[in-house]
Amino acid sequence: MKCVMLHGLGQTAQSWDKTAAEIGTDSFEIICPDLTELIRDKTPCWNELYKSVEGYCLNIGEPVNICGLSLGGILALQFCAEHSDAVNKAVLIGAQFVMPKFMLRVQNLIFRFMPQSAFNGTGFGKSEFLSLAKSMENLDFSGDLNKITCPTLIVCGEKDTANKKAAVQMSERISNSKLEIVPSSGHEVNVDAPAVLGKLLREFFGGS
Numbered sequence: 075m076k077c078v079m080l081h082g083l084g085q086t087a088q089s090w091d092k093t094a095a096e097i098g099t100d101s102f103e104i105i106c107p108d109l110t111e112l113i114r115d116k117t118p119c120w121n122e123l124y125k126s127v128e129g130y131c132l133n134i135g136e137p138v139n140i141c142g143l144s145l146g147g148i149l150a151l152q153f154c155a156e157h158s159d160a161v162n163k164a165v166l167i168g169a170q171f172v173m174p175k176f177m178l179r180v181q182n183l184i185f186r187f188m189p190q191s192a193f194n195g196t197g198f199g200k201s202e203f204l205s206l207a208k209s210m211e212n213l214d215f216s217g218d219l220n221k222i223t224c225p226t227l228i229v230c231g232e233k234d235t236a237n238k239k240a241a242v243q244m245s246e247r248i249s250n251s252k253l254e255i256v257p258s259s260g261h262e263v264n265v266d267a268p269a270v271l272g273k274l275l276r277e278f279f280g281g282s
Contacts, residue, residue: 075137076136077138079093079105080145080150090264093271109146112126118198138160139279140164144168148171150164168230174236222248227275229253234259237261238255256274
């Protein structure tokens with residue numbers, strides 16, 4: 075069994091390293107693709123990124139466990155809704171199912187005034203951040219939540235106030251799902267609480 079872990083915007087594949095180490099199981103193989111590499115030489119927009127992730131997961135050739143945080147969580151959500159037969163179990167962390175346009179616009183405004191150097195080490199440059207965030211403003215998966223039929227774990231950091239409401243709503247609207255709030259963690263649960271998250275994932279993916 076393969077476990078595909080999708081990182082957030084501003085993170086890299088290595089952002090999962092500590093969480094993956096905490097999982098410490100031989101029952102499945104952990105794969106952490108670099109999202110920036112998946113769309114290298116392509117237009118940095120939602121459709122191109124999703125198509126690349128979709129192809130990556132389908133090319134594995136068997137049902138996968140999938141886990142995504144923030145941007146990665148939204149990608150995982152869409153993949154689960156469109157390919158329920160290709161997913162064994164799913165974990166959605168700090169994700170939204172309807173994009174908060176005002177928050178995205180404020181975020182984009184902040185990005186515009188940040189120096190290029192602030193984006194070093196993220197894989198995406200400043201213009202790519204702006205392009206991707208802009209392309210996500212109208213995403214709305216509220217009508218697709220009932221298409222997610224696989225066992226689903228919804229995770230949110232206790233301090234992640236911007237995404238907690240959406241996490242609760244998803245847990246209520248996705249069948250066969252449960253919600254876990256990670257104490258003392260902010261939005262980047264894989265960075266703030268890798269030991270706690272690793273234990274949750276090990277138990278969830280390892281269970282029957």
